[in-house]
Amino acid sequence: MSTKPAAAPRWRRKSTVVLGTVLLGAAAFGTTTQTWLDVVLPQAAVETPDIAVSGSDAATAVTAFAVVALAAALAASIAGKVARWVIAAVLLIAGVGITAASVSVIADPAQGAAGAVGKAIGVSNSAGADITLTAMPYLAAAAGVLIALAAVWLAVAARTWAVSRRYAAQPATGAAVKEKSTQPPIDEIDSWDRLTKGEDPTNFR
Template sequence: MSTTTPRWGRKGTVIMGTVLLAALAFGTTTRTWLNVTLPATDVVTPDVAVSGSDAATAVTAFAVVGVAAALAAGIAGRIARWVIAVIIAVSGIGVAVASYRIITDPLQGAAGAIGKAIGVSSAEGTVAELTVMPYAALAIGILIALAGVWLALAGRYWTTSRRYAPTAEPAAGATAADSAEGTAAPGPDVRSRKDAASGPPVDEIDSWDRLTRGEDPTDPK
């Protein structure tokens, strides 16, 4: 991380803050969003509690996207961070819009639970009361959208670490010596060492005999 990065723009702060907001949005869906009172003449148990995951499934999906995008921002490059910032902003808007729809029309969010209870999605006399959770999800969704803007602004100060494998460079003296040795004709001593290393010629019979003794026939010894 660059030493000139302001405190508000630190990578860990931005990522963890965004992840926390998205996790809170997801957490609201595990709580009761609607308390539905059905007509007592239609069911034995007229009271039904509807969780956020049932009332607004989109909130759960957008919250998961927000968490994944925030975590991906930690290893993304400059251009990818801009794309991720847009994704986070869109996920926040999605959470807010889905929550607002439940707030403005509670019976719409309770339709699934009502259908399971009485067989139809609506009934005259049904009352759906909101809890505080849809309002909390709406506020958190707005904050997640702002976190996308926060990431876009803070990401300008982040540096992408790149590691390269070090390559060994031959010394100048060794290079010059290798070049000189490669261009010069081998001397008699060099030729004699090569001839000695190659050893005497080995015919097929000798090779077979050495192979049966468990020796390597290609070994010049």
């Protein structure tokens, strides 16, 4: 009596790993669309002293690394055994990059706000400005750490995934090989003559 093989734990399943990693990448990218820094400039510096600096302006690297993480996570669903290791390495780099860029803004908010301040008053010097961090850079840093951990998760879980053979070349059957070998050669003149007569030049029967 045959028994079915035991199902893989949920945490090892390809769908779980891919979906979880995609959500982490999307979360990191989503933070960049929100306000990271609230800047209040001196009243004399500009008519509208309040500036909301988004994550895409404060840390452009986070946006780029988040897109890389999303693409890598999606690619993992169709990748082969060797490619999965490469994807895991890419995810690790993306996660570390997101965390590093986020921590950089947290450590030096003035540098993160420099670009937006420069657009507002013409100089990037934010001296005298009141800069307040929102929760977004902290969330981005946390997402980066989780993406790096997801790289390890992928490397461990992917060892049990089956390799997709959907696009593998199928060997020709004996009958197909024999039929192909018995077809007579055809040149361009013969093909043209058959075509002008309204016949199929590839039909030898």
